[in-house]
Amino acid sequence: MRWRRQGRRFGVALLFVVVGGGLWEFQERQEVASAVWMGAPTWDDFHLTTFHRVLRNDGFIVGWSDVRINPLWVSYRLQAVAEDTRIGPRPNFQADWRTLWPVGTDSYAGSGYDRGHMAPNYAIAAVHGRNAQLDTFLMSNMSPQRPNLNRQLWQRLEQSVMDHFAPRFDYLQVITGPIFPERFMDNVMNRVGLVEVPEAFYKIIVAPHESAPLAIAFIMPQDVRGNEPLEDYLVTIDEIEARTGLNFFPRLSPELEAVLEGELDTRGWALEEVSRRPGRFQ
DNA sequence: TTTGATGT
Numbered sequence: 515m516r517w518r519r520q521g522r523r524f525g526v527a528l529l530f531v532v533v534g535g536g537l538w539e540f541q542e543r544q545e546v547a548s549a550v551w552m553g554a555p556t557w558d559d560f561h562l563t564t565f566h567r568v569l570r571n572d573g574f575i576v577g578w579s580d581v582r583i584n585p586l587w588v589s590y591r592l593q594a595v596a597e598d599t600r601i602g603p604r605p606n607f608q609a610d611w612r613t614l615w616p617v618g619t620d621s622y623a624g625s626g627y628d629r630g631h632m633a634p635n636y637a638i639a640a641v642h643g644r645n646a647q648l649d650t651f652l653m654s655n656m657s658p659q660r661p662n663l664n665r666q667l668w669q670r671l672e673q674s675v676m677d678h679f680a681p682r683f684d685y686l687q688v689i690t691g692p693i694f695p696e697r698f699m700d701n702v703m704n705r706v707g708l709v710e711v712p713e714a715f716y717k718i719i720v721a722p723h724e725s726a727p728l729a730i731a732f733i734m735p736q737d738v739r740g741n742e743p744l745e746d747y748l749v750t751i752d753e754i755e756a757r758t759g760l761n762f763f764p765r766l767s768p769e770l771e772a773v774l775e776g777e778l779d780t781r782g783w784a785l786e787e788v789s790r791r792p793g794r795f796q
Numbered sequence: 797t798t799t800g801a802t803g804t
Contacts, residue, residue, distance in 0.1 A: 624803095
């Protein structure tokens with residue numbers, strides 16, 4: 515009698531966990547899908563190197579790889595802010611316990627690589643606030659970048675996104691992340707601490723519009739001087755998909771996808787106005 | 797009036 519009652523209690527508890535857990539998982543997926551225009555990046559076939567899990571932060575989400583020990587993609591939305599917007603002081607870097615691997619704030623020290631933000635400090639702070647800014651300093655938002663890239667060419671791109679592109683549209687959907695050599699084994703030992711070193715970085719910027727969304731995308735390699743024109747690094751989204759194995763904007767119709775991801779079209783962005791603008795830090 | 801970091 516006693517055992518039977520306990521068994522029933524256990525059954526109810528198990529049912530609660532299964533149904534509740536399933537609901538939670540469903541809601542989580544819905545929420546992540548709705549946080550990214552046309553759906554979070556995914557991959558078509560199973561590969562060790564494209565497998566990732568999603569970390570949700572204030573103001574941006576991260577597709578984290580426990581194999582590369584890198585964010586494979588970071589997604590966020592931006593809109594123009596008032597010119598006199600001030601952000602909080604630059605926070606300290608922080609370890610992120612969710613990564614499981616111990617990526618400490620000192621793990622890039624002496625390596626010759628910067629702790630390069632994927633979701634950028636300034637833009638996220640200006641648009642999404644102080645707590646979001648603190649989250650951009652999590653080590654799960656970092657990837658090793660050469661100083662000339664991080665402090666110059668990449669900085670110029672990020673500044674152009676926020677100051678030049680965002681005011682031209684209602685809002686922007688940005689997805690950014692690292693690119694690794696084609697063969698995993700060729701680069702598997704190329705690490706700072708546990709973190710695999712990428713050969714390049716991509717950034718996709720979309721101005722969502724009902725019928726005619728616009729997109730530009732870039733791939734920038736580690737070994738730049740820093741003062742090159744941004745336009746030298748323009749690519750199609752298809753090229754980024756080929757190099758990363760990811761599928762961006764999976765909910766796009768095939769017709770729209772063919773145009774938006776396959777064609778290199780910079781009309782509407784006035785890229786030439788910022789392409790050669792000098793960096794803030796020399 | 798700094799939106800990027802490192803190392804001392």
